[in-house]
Amino acid sequence: DVKVTQSSRYLVKRTGEKVFLECVQDMDHENMFWYRQDPGLGLRLIYFSYDVKMKEKGDIPEGYSVSREKKERFSLILESASTNQTSMYLCASSRPGTNQNIQYFGAGTRLSVL
Amino acid sequence: RKEVEQDPGPFNVPEGATVAFNCTYSNSASQSFFWYRQDCRKEPKLLMSVYSSGNEDGRFTAQLNRASQYISLLIRDSKLSDSATYLCVVNGGNQFYFGTGTSLTVIP
Numbered sequence: 001d002v003k004v005t006q007s008s009r010y011l012v013k014r015t016g017e018k019v020f021l022e023c024v025q026d027m028d029h030e031n032m033f034w035y036r037q038d039p040g041l042g043l044r045l046i047y048f049s050y051d052v053k054m055k056e057k058g059d060i061p062e063g064y065s066v067s068r069e070k071k072e073r074f075s076l077i078l079e080s081a082s083t084n085q086t087s088m089y090l091c092a093s094s095r096p097g098t099n100q101n102i103q104y105f106g107a108g109t110r111l112s113v114l
Numbered sequence: 115r116k117e118v119e120q121d122p123g124p125f126n127v128p129e130g131a132t133v134a135f136n137c138t139y140s141n142s143a144s145q146s147f148f149w150y151r152q153d154c155r156k157e158p159k160l161l162m163s164v165y166s167s168g169n170e171d172g173r174f175t176a177q178l179n180r181a182s183q184y185i186s187l188l189i190r191d192s193k194l195s196d197s198a199t200y201l202c203v204v205n206g207g208n209q210f211y212f213g214t215g216t217s218l219t220v221i222p
Contacts, residue, residue, distance in 0.1 A: 031208055040122075042201075042214035043158075050208050090157055094210075101146050101205050105157040 003027070006091050006106035013113050019078040021109050023091030031094045032074035033103070034058075034066060036087040043090065049074055050096070081113045117141060120202050120213035128221050131192045135216045137185045137202030146205035147178050149187045151198045152215065158201055161187075192220045 007022035025032065033048040035058075045058030047066040055066050063085060067075045074093075078085055091106040120137045127133050139147075147164035162169065164176040164185050175188040185202055197220050202213035 033210070040214065043212040045209070048208065056208075092210075096208055102148065102160055102163070103203070103210050105159070108155075108157050110155075 004091055004093055004104050004106040006089075006109050008109050009107060011109060011111045013078075013081050013111065015082060015113060017078075017081050017113075019081050019111065019113075021076040021078075021089055021091075021111070023074045023076070023106055024072050025074075025093040025104070026072065027093065027095070027104070028071065029093035029095045029104075030071070031096055032068065033092040033094075034064070034074065034076045035090045035092065036060070036085075037090055037108075038087050046076065081111075083113050085111065086113045087111060117211035118202055118204050118213040120216050122214055122216060124217040124219060126219045126221055127192055129192055129194060131220075132188065132190050133192055133218065134189075135187045135200055135202075135218075137187075137213050139183050139185070139202075139204045139211070141204070141206055141211075142180075142183060144204045144206045144211075147185050148203040148205070149174075149176055149185075150201040150203055152201055153198050161200070189218075192218075194220050194222060196220050 004025045034046040035043040037043050049055045049068040065077045089109045092103045094103045149161040150158040151161045152158040164178045168177045173190045177186045199215040201215045204211045
């Protein structure tokens with residue numbers, strides 16, 4: 001089974017702090033994604049990466065950055081956390097080019113910024 | 115216009131009922147289609163892929179209509195354990211586009 005592991009289930013941070021959310025997948029997937037999910041808005045793509053050291057902006061990249069130094073690991077960074085970044089953050093991975101390009105999700109990180 | 119649109123519901127149905135969800139997508143070049151299930155405060159999990167020919171998995175049937183650009187999910191003989199949010203997902207290239215989800219509550 002594919003396993004996508006997010007480092008924290010719950011995080012509480014203060015406004016202005018730098019926050020790191022880590023995600024690791026064990027299926028050698030090329031593509032990795034960071035989403036945030038808010039009530040009524042569904043999943044919104046922050047960034048995705050299709051290879052090591054490659055990244056692409058999603059729909060809402062402002063206030064975030066990412067790092068992909070190794071294929072299995074994709075990190076989301078909040079440079080200076082703000083209260084409007086309180087949300088559920090979901091990491092996902094997939095293997096492109098297959099007949100069914102399925103996304104697998106981590107358990108999510110529920111971040112509260114005070 | 116949103117890439118994927120779903121009726122958010124909520125759908126409240128009695129046990130044993132049949133319920134259907136629909137979803138429309140805007141990009142005719144979309145390649146793959148899925149239904150995911152998401153329980154409260156959990157991550158989305160793949161329920162089933164959707165093929166043009168239609169596919170069935172037990173009580174669940176998914177259909178794709180490329181001409182009209184919509185996807186459907188039919189749940190027969192609803193169980194209490196089917197209560198969840200159902201997400202319609204469309205894949206094009208490297209990106210996935212999610213509907214906001216349809217909430218289902220099955221009532222005893």
